[in-house]
Amino acid sequence: MQINFYTLSVFLIVLGLIGIFLSRDFIKTLIGIAVLESGVNLLLISIGYIDGRLAPILFNDELKKSAVGMVVDPLPQALVLTAIVIGVGLLAFGLAMAVWMNNRFGTTDVSELKELKG
Amino acid sequence: MLEGMKNKYNLSGILASVVVVLFGVLLLKTLNTHMPFGKDKMQVAAQYVELGGSSTGAQNMVTSVVLSFRALDTLGEVTVLFASAMAVALLLAPGAVLWRRKENFVLKVAAKWMPYLVGLIGAYIVSQGHLTPGGGFQGGVIIATGVMIMLLLAGNRKRNELFLHSLEALMGLSFITVGIIGLIKGGSFLYNFLPNGKVGSLFSAGILPLLYIFIGIKVASEFVSILDRFTSKVEKDAD
Numbered sequence A: 001m002q003i004n005f006y007t008l009s010v011f012l013i014v015l016g017l018i019g020i021f022l023s024r025d026f027i028k029t030l031i032g033i034a035v036l037e038s039g040v041n042l043l044l045i046s047i048g049y050i051d052g053r054l055a056p057i058l059f060n061d062e063l064k065k066s067a068v069g070m071v072v073d074p075l076p077q078a079l080v081l082t083a084i085v086i087g088v089g090l091l092a093f094g095l096a097m098a099v100w101m102n103n104r105f106g107t108t109d110v111s112e113l114k115e116l117k118g
Numbered sequence B: 001m002l003e004g005m006k007n008k009y010n011l012s013g014i015l016a017s018v019v020v021v022l023f024g025v026l027l028l029k030t031l032n033t034h035m036p037f038g039k040d041k042m043q044v045a046a047q048y049v050e051l052g053g054s055s056t057g058a059q060n061m062v063t064s065v066v067l068s069f070r071a072l073d074t075l076g077e078v079t080v081l082f083a084s085a086m087a088v089a090l091l092l093a094p095g096a097v098l099w100r101r102k103e104n105f106v107l108k109v110a111a112k113w114m115p116y117l118v119g120l121i122g123a124y125i126v127s128q129g130h131l132t133p134g135g136g137f138q139g140g141v142i143i144a145t146g147v148m149i150m151l152l153l154a155g156n157r158k159r160n161e162l163f164l165h166s167l168e169a170l171m172g173l174s175f176i177t178v179g180i181i182g183l184i185k186g187g188s189f190l191y192n193f194l195p196n197g198k199v200g201s202l203f204s205a206g207i208l209p210l211l212y213i214f215i216g217i218k219v220a221s222e223f224v225s226i227l228d229r230f231t232s233k234v235e236k237d238a239d
Helices: A005-022 A026-048 A061-065 A074-105 B002-006 B011-034 B044-056 B061-069 B071-091 B105-127 B136-152 B161-186 B208-231
Strands: none
Touching (some): A005 B011, A074 B071, B071 B161, B071 B208
16 A cells, blocks of 8 residues: 555644644744655655656666666755755744843743734 | 633644645655666766766765755855855854853763764764775764763853854865865866876875865864854853
8 A cells, every 4th residue: 555645744734823823832833844854855755756767776687787766856856855955944942032032031822922912 | 821721733834734735745656657776867966976986086976066066065065054154153142151060970971072083083083085885974963962062061161252253264265265276277166177086095086085174174063063053052051
């Protein structure tokens, strides 16, 4: 049986978005963003997947000669490599913001921050 | 208090969630009709696969996309990572009391040799980036993990931040220098001016392993500085 990875990745995307909408704690929002990110990454990878083909690594002589029609799409994988790194950067920045928020206001609950209300 | 409990999940949030679920269903339907799972949808990448090994000399095709066909994007990516390291440094400004914690026996024993072992694995993954899955970003993070174990035991010892930042800057500069040498020698930025060698051997793929080593060290130093910021700011409650 073949698993359709679109379902799983869309599930993760929806879960992440719901997490972002329903959470008031900033750290939980960040967890939502992380889940959303993994969903998007998995979606990109599964779009590049092709039935019965190998990983885009030329590990034997046959592949070294010509890999046309034998490997899956390497481009989404390269893009996801970038996306993961940027995601970690974003997460680090967000957590730094949470630490700052906690030091400044004593809470990471966004709904309690009345100072910014316009 | 009661009001707070009642408003725990606001109406707009629940409404948005319902919309998101509908969006998810539509997205899934669209994906399944327009790009069926497991079918060949290669367009741009078909040329990369065709040129692949012969043009870049890299065994790992993902690496040849990241560092050759789309090397300029990778330079942008490294810049974004640098920007986020800067932002963390700005938010968690130094001058705080360092993290003081009772030394854990397990950590103390492990910290004697773990950083070297982890560093070795990281260096391996960086240097084999053009051959096997892995590369500068992944290996760099692993090296940073090794250094983190050391940092956990560093206590109140002063970190040499200047060294970290200059190492990072130097590696960024080296990446651009290699790009400019390519510009002079081959007429385009990041032109592969070194011989490709035999596909699959350690010294192959021209400048790609060189670029990945620079990226690896840069990423490692960036992550170490980010992690260092976080550990040196956890104070206050600890006392």
